[in-house]
Ligand code: ADP
Ligand code: ASP
């Protein structure tokens with residue numbers, strides 16, 4: 001059994017969906033489980049809907065209709081017969097979504113977010129599954145919420161591995177082609193949960209782990225894992241082969257081509273991960289497996305934008321010690337702030353953090369009761385793995401460096417653009 005994952009960019013329009021079919025025709029589709037994300041930028045658009053709902057904005061209905069229109073166009077482009085069941089199915093998914101929004105009484109933002117956002121994946125997989133069946137790529141559609149069980153940590157749910165393993169082993173055969181959703185799961189009461197933005201790669205790894213798959217391939221709009229994000233760096237080069245260890249490091253520091261949670265389950269069972277181009281599916285791409293780094297390492301550049309550099313110092317000139325630090329970290333955990341870098345001196349403590357859930361405003365006032373708080377918003381965190389003189393110049397040129405940290409393999413720089 002192989003697991004393939006196709007992300008939003010690969011199914012952003014009818015051409016994209018047809019291209020996925022062509023990829024399968026070229027590389028085979030027997031005994032393959034396809035994990036598919038929401039189409040194009042649908043997840044962002046649905047986030048807009050949730051925002052409008054809580055804001056009681058007049059734009060709520062328009063934002064929903066925009067998403068309907070976008071999918072409708074893809075349907076019209078893919079299916080000649082307007083009587084096809086797919087039109088009915090997609091309409092009823094949108095009706096269910098609108099019904100949920102009209103009737104919901106929960107004030108819990110994260111809960112509502114997950115119930116709404118998940119429609120992106122449900123709708124996209126419904127369209128692709130019908131289309132593939134129509135053109136002879138026979139497949140079975142699975143509702144992933146019947147297999148991936150999680151806790152109730154909405155927007156960043158944790159997988160219940162035991163239950164998930166049991167459900168998959170019992171109900172998913174290994175000899176057919178399946179289509180299912182990335183990124184979503186369900187809690188003990190069967191409410192929908194999500195695994196964190198960009199989490200579809202992780203879903204592919206969860207299935208692969210539970211099924212003991214022979215490999216996972218994530219199909220991307222780039223030739224594989226490059227030594228830098230081509231959106232921000234010129235002349236990025238392809239890494240043909242890397243180890244799980246190197247891939248985990250790159251993903252952890254923010255190489256967004258692989259979701260950071262993807263590697264652990266694969267590495268545990270030594271399931272190889274291939275990152276390949278959906279534009280040139282026959283090229284090798286990158287293979288990630290055990291102990292396979294090619295030497296020598298070339299410098300790898302990673303950038304995380306929109307970070308916050310926070311510095312805390314004591315009000316009375318006392319040292320910032322373990323007790324303070326553990327208290328500060330407990331607060332970061334409670335407010336779901338992700339810490340990407342730490343540096344401390346005798347009386348001050350600096351961290352580079354990511355405020356995905358917009359909680360910093362609230363936390364700031366709590367910290368201010370005990371510490372002098374200063375911060376820079378909107379800074380960038382650059383990481384260079386296997387740095388050399390020249391690579392440091394590439395990053396530092398024309399930027400103001402706010403903080404720098406060097407270890408044997410890795411250099412990190414926080415800059416203001
Ligand atoms: P998906 O369609 O699966 O969601 P993503 O857009 O999340 O795909 O990931 C692919 C993108 O990741 C690329 O278009 C590229 O801009 C970005 N990227 C970031 N770092 C790297 C890297 N080191 N190598 C290749 N692509 C990278
Ligand atoms: N659709 C989700 C997102 O955009 C999950 C994914 O694409 O991986 O975050």
Ligand code: MG
Nearest residue numbers: 007008037198
């Ligand atoms: Mg993505």
